[in-house]
Amino acid sequence: MDDTNQINEKDKKPVESTHKIGIYLWIWGLLFVLSFFSYMVDWYQFQGMLRWSLILFFMFAKAGLIMAFFMHLFWERYALVNVLLWPMTAIACFVFLMAAEFQYTLFSRMFYFFVGGGA
Amino acid sequence: MSDPKIDGFELKPGFRGMASDTGSDQTMFKGVHWGKAMMWIFLLSDTFVFSCFLIAYMKGRGSTPVEWPNPSEVFALEAFGVPVPLLLIALMTFVLITSSGTMALAVKYGYEKNRKMCGWLVLATAIGGLTFVGMQAYEWSKLIHEGVRPWENPFGAAQFGSFFFMITGFHGTHVSIGVIFLFIYAYKVFAGHYENGGKRGWFTTMKGDYVEIEILGLYWHFVDLVWVFIFAFFYLW
Numbered sequence: 001m002d003d004t005n006q007i008n009e010k011d012k013k014p015v016e017s018t019h020k021i022g023i024y025l026w027i028w029g030l031l032f033v034l035s036f037f038s039y040m041v042d043w044y045q046f047q048g049m050l051r052w053s054l055i056l057f058f059m060f061a062k063a064g065l066i067m068a069f070f071m072h073l074f075w076e077r078y079a080l081v082n083v084l085l086w087p088m089t090a091i092a093c094f095v096f097l098m099a100a101e102f103q104y105t106l107f108s109r110m111f112y113f114f115v116g117g118g119a
Numbered sequence: 120m121s122d123p124k125i126d127g128f129e130l131k132p133g134f135r136g137m138a139s140d141t142g143s144d145q146t147m148f149k150g151v152h153w154g155k156a157m158m159w160i161f162l163l164s165d166t167f168v169f170s171c172f173l174i175a176y177m178k179g180r181g182s183t184p185v186e187w188p189n190p191s192e193v194f195a196l197e198a199f200g201v202p203v204p205l206l207l208i209a210l211m212t213f214v215l216i217t218s219s220g221t222m223a224l225a226v227k228y229g230y231e232k233n234r235k236m237c238g239w240l241v242l243a244t245a246i247g248g249l250t251f252v253g254m255q256a257y258e259w260s261k262l263i264h265e266g267v268r269p270w271e272n273p274f275g276a277a278q279f280g281s282f283f284f285m286i287t288g289f290h291g292t293h294v295s296i297g298v299i300f301l302f303i304y305a306y307k308v309f310a311g312h313y314e315n316g317g318k319r320g321w322f323t324t325m326k327g328d329y330v331e332i333e334i335l336g337l338y339w340h341f342v343d344l345v346w347v348f349i350f351a352f353f354y355l356w
Contacts, residue, residue: 024227028220035216039209042191042355052356059351063344070223070340072333077130078137080148080156084163091170098174102181109184 019075027069034062152330155337162341165293169345172289173352176282188274190354193267194258208354211254212346215294218247219343222336229308229332237332238308244339245301248294255291259284283353290349293342304335 038058041051068074073081130136130149141147148156180187191204198206225240262283266273269281307327312319317326 019227021224021227024220024223028216028223031216031219032213035209035212038351038355039205039212042205045191055351055355059347062347066219066340066344066347070219070343071337077140077148077151078133079140080151080159082137084159087163087167091167091174094170094174095177098178099181102178105178105182106184109182113184 023069027065030065031062034058034065038062152328152334154334155330158334158337162337165341169286169289169348172282172286173348176286176352179278179282180276183276183278185276187276188272188279190356193262193274193279194354205354207254207258208350211251211258212350214247214251214254215343215346218244218251219340221247222339226333226336229313229329232314232329234308234311234314237329238305241301241308241332241335242305245298245305248298248301248339248342252291252294252298255287255294259287286349286353290342290345293345297339297342300335301339304332308332 035058038055041054041058046054073084130140140149143149194208195202195204196206197203221240221243225237225244228236228240267280267283269284271277272280307313307319312327313329313331317328319327
């Protein structure tokens with residue numbers, strides 16, 4: 001029994017060795033830098049498409065880094081990655097549906113406020 | 120840890136490995152700790168909850184003809200007599216990312232069975248989370264003093280308050296629960312519950328293992344992840 005246990009321990013050793021600390025520190029630093037830049041978007045009061053695209057870019061960059069490296073998804077098996085990421089398409093669909101919906105709601109509100117519903 | 124070769128379950132990389140993982144007998148995610156797989160499933164469902172809140176916020180904000188309060192003015196804070204836009208929110212983001220980094224390192228040291236480093240880093244993460252909750256309590260009380268209510272506020276569209284309290288409140292609840300668990304796990308690491316093959320698990324009679332620190336880490340990083348989206352959509356947009 002002891003012998004088999006020892007062999008198992010030895011076999012496990014290389015598997016359980018972790019990623020180098022450098023990668024975590026790099027990602028950590030990058031997250032600070034990206035957060036700083038997204039704060040700068042507000043500081044310099046960028047407006048319009050530039051503001052929205054910058055906000056989205058920094059947001060997705062940060063989210064991607066956290067998921068890929070801090071949550072280890074980059075090193076994770078494909079089955080898990082796919083189970084997690086495909087449902088996001090449903091959320092994207094929902095966003096598009098509701099975006100169409102709020103435009104219609106806004107339109108009908110404006111229409112009845114200013115044109116009136118009686119006519 | 121996150122290695123397809125774990126515990127003798129050899130998987131080919133890419134979709135081929137995925138097919139043999141999902142298509143074979145009895146279990147999926149072979150070699151993955153059950154708690155880790157379940158935490159991922161929970162986080163997926165939690166993603167849907169937060170998505171629904173943020174999508175509701177998008178619809179509420181988009182469909183009102185009344186002007187939306189300008190977040191960079193509403194959340195401005197006086198520093199040395201000068202109003203700085205989003206100062207508190209920037210600090211909260213800083214604190215949360217810091218705690219996320221210490222958590223990532225705690226997971227790493229946990230797998231290296233470095234009990235002291237892992238314990239201190241989990242404790243540091245807990246203190247970071249506590250700081251975040253404290254700052255959020257300050258932010259809430261400040262806005263409540265200024266007259267922000269779920270049904271009205273002095274800055275603009277009435278929906279602002281309800282979305283603000285709902286979304287940040289739900290996130291803050293997640294952080295608070297995380298902080299409680301972080302303190303418990305810091306104790307468990309220091310007490311050596313994961314040493315020498317593991318002594319005590321959590322809510323289970325099975326033996327504890329440092330994989331529990333990774334599971335806790337997944338939850339904590341998710342809380343940080345949600346904050347990234349709230350920061351972008353609620354405070355910056």
